[in-house]
Amino acid sequence: MHARFVRSAVRSAAFAAAMTGTLTWAPAATAQTSDPPPAAPAPPAETPIPDTGSIVITKKDTTGEVLPGAVFLLLDADGREAGRGETDLRGELAFRNLAPGVYRLKETSSGSPLHEVVADQDVIVTPGATTRLTITDLVKAAKVLLRAKDEKTGKLLPGATVNIGSGDRMLLTLTTGAKGTASGKLPMSSRTTTQFWVRQITAPAGYDLYKPSKSFTAGPGAPVTVTITNAATAPKPDLSGKPTHESTGTPSTPAGKSGTSDTGGAKHSATGISAPDAESSPTAATTPASDTTPKAPAGSLAHTGADATPWIAGGAGLLVALGVLTLAVTRRRTPAEPDDNSKTS
Numbered sequence: 001m002h003a004r005f006v007r008s009a010v011r012s013a014a015f016a017a018a019m020t021g022t023l024t025w026a027p028a029a030t031a032q033t034s035d036p037p038p039a040a041p042a043p044p045a046e047t048p049i050p051d052t053g054s055i056v057i058t059k060k061d062t063t064g065e066v067l068p069g070a071v072f073l074l075l076d077a078d079g080r081e082a083g084r085g086e087t088d089l090r091g092e093l094a095f096r097n098l099a100p101g102v103y104r105l106k107e108t109s110s111g112s113p114l115h116e117v118v119a120d121q122d123v124i125v126t127p128g129a130t131t132r133l134t135i136t137d138l139v140k141a142a143k144v145l146l147r148a149k150d151e152k153t154g155k156l157l158p159g160a161t162v163n164i165g166s167g168d169r170m171l172l173t174l175t176t177g178a179k180g181t182a183s184g185k186l187p188m189s190s191r192t193t194t195q196f197w198v199r200q201i202t203a204p205a206g207y208d209l210y211k212p213s214k215s216f217t218a219g220p221g222a223p224v225t226v227t228i229t230n231a232a233t234a235p236k237p238d239l240s241g242k243p244t245h246e247s248t249g250t251p252s253t254p255a256g257k258s259g260t261s262d263t264g265g266a267k268h269s270a271t272g273i274s275a276p277d278a279e280s281s282p283t284a285a286t287t288p289a290s291d292t293t294p295k296a297p298a299g300s301l302a303h304t305g306a307d308a309t310p311w312i313a314g315g316a317g318l319l320v321a322l323g324v325l326t327l328a329v330t331r332r333r334t335p336a337e338p339d340d341n342s343k344t345s
Contacts, residue, residue, distance in 0.1 A: 100126055
């Protein structure tokens, strides 16, 4: 009986399950035909990776020759090192697989003792492209020291200005300072020595201009000294005709009297023309007693100048003639007059 009950329960469960499956399936079929299920979401798209770029450098000097061994450093926009290297035998250096952007290129060594390094520069890298650069290193400048000297004493002179050049080009102007020197750099266009000329355009104060043109040679980066000598300016002669000092009179002229001299009894004018002496002149008797002409002091020596000799000789002759005439008249009058004693006798 127990087995019969179990079989009846199994049949009931199976029937119930069949009925339930039928009822459940019918609504599901109806729903699928009226509203289709939503589509599944698409997977996220991948971010594209940008293309890289490159920088290729060719290194030369001013003569066009390539320079191997030059060292370069490449920095990105944040200042981080993006590459480093040196130029090969062809003077080339390449930086590849660089992200697009702006980079800073620095030359840390020219690879040559005769060449200067160039200034830093910015380089732009574009996707899928190669940026090519030709970098030219200048030959190192010569170092010149200018000195201006006094040609006799060797003293260094300030204020001397010169022009320095090569060929038909003027390259540098220098003026000596307070110590009499000046320095500068001369640009070079060759790896070998170059000839230069120097011309003075302004002389130091009180000195003549150094007119000749001097020449000298200098090499890349080498020091050279150039010396200019100046002669002191000679004093200019006075062409105005004015005396350089006042006349002090003749040696016989007393101090403070420049017009006449009474020495020896004769008056002398400043022009050298002599005037007759009052005592030896034939008209001396008419001279008033109150003549204020100063007499020669006692004990003074007679004037021996040749200008008074004719007047002295003339005066002496006149006195002799007057004496002879007086004697003759006296002798003639003596016999004509009778003696008083003879009359009384």
